[in-house]
Amino acid sequence: MDRRAFLRLSRDLALLALLPDGALAAALARAPEAGGSYLSAAQRVTLRALCARFIPGPPEDPDPGALEAGVPEYIDLMLGMFERSPVPLFAGGPFSLRDGGGPNAFADFLALDAIDERVWRTRIEGSRGLPEREWNGPVVGLQETYATALAHGEVQARRGPLPLAPRAAG
Numbered sequence: 001m002d003r004r005a006f007l008r009l010s011r012d013l014a015l016l017a018l019l020p021d022g023a024l025a026a027a028l029a030r031a032p033e034a035g036g037s038y039l040s041a042a043q044r045v046t047l048r049a050l051c052a053r054f055i056p057g058p059p060e061d062p063d064p065g066a067l068e069a070g071v072p073e074y075i076d077l078m079l080g081m082f083e084r085s086p087v088p089l090f091a092g093g094p095f096s097l098r099d100g101g102g103p104n105a106f107a108d109f110l111a112l113d114a115i116d117e118r119v120w121r122t123r124i125e126g127s128r129g130l131p132e133r134e135w136n137g138p139v140v141g142l143q144e145t146y147a148t149a150l151a152h153g154e155v156q157a158r159r160g161p162l163p164l165a166p167r168a169a170g
Helices: 003-009 011-018 023-029 041-054 071-079 114-125 142-159
Strands: none
Touching (some): 071 142
16 A cells, blocks of 8 residues: 555544544543454554554654554544444534533534445445445445555565665666
8 A cells, every 4th residue: 555545545534633622532432442443453553553654753753643643543443433332423513612612512423324324334344245335336445445455564564675666867
């Protein structure tokens, strides 16, 4: 998986900025005791290494990187979002108490309606051969995409670094 593919799969990370303080931490706290929502311990180690490599933080970069932002935990939470209730996808609204006053409507996650659940399950889990999820044909979900990419990353890591291509003169 190249950097662009990784970033494309992680594009929903921008949504973290919209979550109220503590919402992600609360959702992660509901994860199983093994430490992850969906990924195995070995997959989480590989994902953390990839995140640190693609978006480094200190000491390579003075700004916080993917590990400091909790990107691997967020990805794991996203892949396993249907393992908990309510599904930690949509927060309430329209006010979040950022400007003070009023209730924090973003403090709790909203239940998905049937269509949203089907669309998001298809996006996350894939179509799995279910006719109701294959309205546009078979879909490979993010769970399978990440599992394949992490397995590939692990194989590549065991092989060692790839040799650099010689630079053209000029």
